[in-house]
Amino acid sequence: MAAEPVKTIDLALAAISQYKRADLDARLRQAKARLLNDHVRVVVVGEFKKGKSMLVNALVGAPVCPVFDDVSTAVPTVVRHAETPTVTLVRAPDANGIAQRHSVPVEQLPNYACEQGNPGNRERLDHIEVGIPRQLLANGLELVDTPGVGGLSSVHGAATMATLPSADAVLLVSDASQEYTAPEMEFLRQASAACPNVACVLTKIDAYTDWRTIEELNRGHLAKAGIKAPLFAVSTTLRWMALQGGDADLNAESGYSDLVRYLRRDVLAKAGELANRSTAHDVLAVTDQIAGSLRAEQSAAQNPEKIQELIRQLTDAERRATGLRERSARWQQTLNDGVADLNADIDYDLRDRVREILRQGDEALVSGDPTKTWDQFSKWVQEAAAAAASANFIWASQRARYLAQRVAEHFDDERQHLLPTLRTESGDPLRSVPELTTRPAEPWGIASRALTGLRGSYMGMLMFGMLGTLVGLALINPISVGAGLLMGGKAIGDERKRIIAKRQNDAKVALRRYADDVTFHVGKDSRDMLRRMQRDLRDHFTAQAEQMKRSLQESLQAAEKSVKASKSERETRLAEIQAELQRLEAVQRQARALLPAGKPVSKEGAAA
């Protein structure tokens, strides 16, 4: 993402190259790849006609999202950095899970992105990706313009909610014509539970004299609801004028400079901070492991009389490190049990929600002739199902995060257990070893990393899958309806009752089939998500245990080798080690510089 962490990783890679540790090398390369691919996703949401597309346009300073007076955005549009302007249409994944993508000329964007060209998203697009060369986006920032929510219970609203856990920040857009309404506050409440960074944007302040009053009222509502979200009052008109005339004062007046600063400093920088922190940890961990071997050797060379003691400790530690890889390790159990529990809970939750829909649906169906109310009814069912699926998903992803955190804690705990013996017995040189275990941010870092796989995968299904693929509900048997119409004139008494009963039954069957479809698809997505998370966490921690074991082995070998060495050999080796340690220390210093000041990872700042 940023240049600094990448440079540090390159430095570390160079420093460890001579040790031929392919495992550590791979770890650093992976970290680098992740850094280079990482996007910071900012989702822009709000009711319609609040100026969401205008906001995105004004932020990047180019008309990337089409704007109309009437309801316009039909498809979520992802705006990110690219060397030349590009437009890519992305269709929802097909049965094989492959999302179709194809590029179209830039000027055709309105034909796909907005309600006028693509009413009700008849092109069945999942989203549109727009690439544009902009400095603001160059650091991996990605802006997502969404269709208006139109109330939380709408399908769009539910789909928007479902994208929130994967967003790095959410901008809720409302305009200065009125204070927050109940649906908006409800949205904010849910959003701030699902996403770490929520900010409110008050648009169109140029058109309303009383925007300051509205701003105050909104702040009051936020405070009352206990939502800690910053609020930015902006004017898109002024921003455009400022961009066109290059007028800095006007830009400040438009309020956009604050918003851009927030995106840069808080969202990007915070995401950058997280990236920095995880980079620093990776680099420190890798270099510490190398340095650990060197120090063990050094310690053995300096105090030959204690060498047997040291070897015993190292053997012990190595044995325990092997244990960490075993299935019986406590963190593994936590992970397996946790995922099994989670699977059951999430499945139960989903079934429970769907059952409630079925119950209400059945109730509604028995009251009359379903052909008359079918349109309304099927819309209601779809909305209810979308809401249930998104609630289930948000809950599942929250629990998954929590589980990932617990596993990470356990793993660290066990490692703590393993390493203190090394520290207490071996005196000065090894003191820095345990420090790699105290990583305050690590659990969250890992959790979010393990969950990045979620991005996009779930969103596609919810965004339009609910509208499109689950057609089970679209029609109740047209033949029975046709027959009913033909007979309608003659049907009297029992015959009419029979027809209505038959239609009710058909409707119930359709409802059941739809509910089955929903449970099946959403359930599969949840299970996939959990399985992915389980695999990612397991691989991650196993790899770490593996690396640690190997480092301990090398320390052991080095110590054993020094037993056999002659005094002069020891002297030369000690000097070598000293120089090598200093080199590693320099890399570590650079890695530590990535960490925010005042929050040192290691307890002993003296070594740095």
Add this chain to the structure above:
Amino acid sequence: MTTGPISPTPATLTGAVRDVLRLAVDTYRHQPRTADTLRHQLDRLDQPLRVAIAGKVKAGKSTLLNALVGEAIAPTDAGECTRVVTWYRNGLSPKIVLHPKSGPPTPLPVVRRDAALDIDLHGMPAEQVDRLVVDWPAQSLRTMTLIDTPGIASLSTENSKRTVTFLDPQDDTPTEVDAVIYLMRHLHVADAEFLTSFHDRGMVQANAVNTVAILSRADEIGGGRVDAMLAARAIASRYRAEPALRGLCQTVVAVAGLLAHTGRTLRQSDFMLLTELADAPRDKLDAALLSTDRFLRADAVLPSITVDTRRVLLSRFGIFGIRLSTMLIRQGVRTPTALAGELVGRSGLSDLQRLLHLQFGERRDLLKARSALLALDHVLRTTPGDRGTLAAQVERILTGTHEFAELHLLSALRAGSVTFPRHLTDEAERLLGGAGIAPAVRLNLPPGTGPGELSRAAHIALRQWQRHAENPMFGRRTADACRLIVRTCEGILAAHTPPPTAGR
């Protein structure tokens, strides 16, 4: 408002309803409360039509009410403002009475601040207030009592609830209003839900017919550009075609409430200020009108106008209003009257007034009779005992009155439960009175058409619809509907064929 040619039936309909209500009052004389309710309904027949103004919070309900009345009587504010249901009716002198949920009504002092009424509830919490009744001498209130309601989807759920219970009482009692003006800024789920629920209950005979939807604050669309109203009209016409809305309301029009109100209350001093602004250098003025903050800056344009004056101007016109007015003045509007006319015309208020007259004004007797019958029907259904004769009479009026049948069919057409081939739908709706109940409107002829022309056109329509009624391809319900339209044509013919003196 002009009085249209009143067809004889509504008058006799009101008579019939009055008779049946009197009979009911007599029947229930031993149950004072029920008799009171019925007497209340009887009084309502002679009162103006009651029209509620409803909509989401901050949709501009109070502003529109002020525009319709032509005076700033309903208080408006940047934040959520209307907290209790407030009735504005015509009275000889200004008077405000607070009706608490329990306890006797208390008169409140009439205080005006900056022209608007300053209503102080005397510390009574809004939840305990049933309604405020404001008597106000105003021409516009003579034909219609306007009822301002708190916004739905309000953050204060209590406020929303008050509106919902007022317009859509859960306990199945008929609502107190005869018609509803529904304001929305853009069609939102909450709007559709509200309109649906409002129609689901209690409206036995008709539904879409007594609701008019308004795309409000139309001047703010597209950031208050000078052509905002054109865009707003285009959106309104899209909504008119929206199936979801067709079943819920008669029609949708775009109205800029603030502009309309300011236009109706334009003062000479406003005009002078605007002329001064319009004379300022164009680029300076445009720069100052970029944002409200810029306009309020002391050094913006014409420092001779104080900031306070500007603020007042801004609150009265809005940034769009000032942009539009200065443009109009530059284009040659020379007098306050002409400017006021332009503003009101462009605001869509005249369209709305015409619409209200067509949909509610001309139908008022029918709508009031309907409310009364629904109330009576409710009483009959909820009180024990055998009311055979009364029930039969109510039933007879409800089913026997052609106008009710028309209303019923009209709403069935709009809701889509009765369908015509596409090319016939518009004509059917118009003949049934969908655009207004005057014969000329129904026959799609210019107003003031002579009786000879009218009867000729009615004759053609009659023939056509007789043929449609025989069309074997139409289902039973559609054929029934055709026959009903045939009766409508017959009614027009009957009223207009006799010697021309019977016309207007």
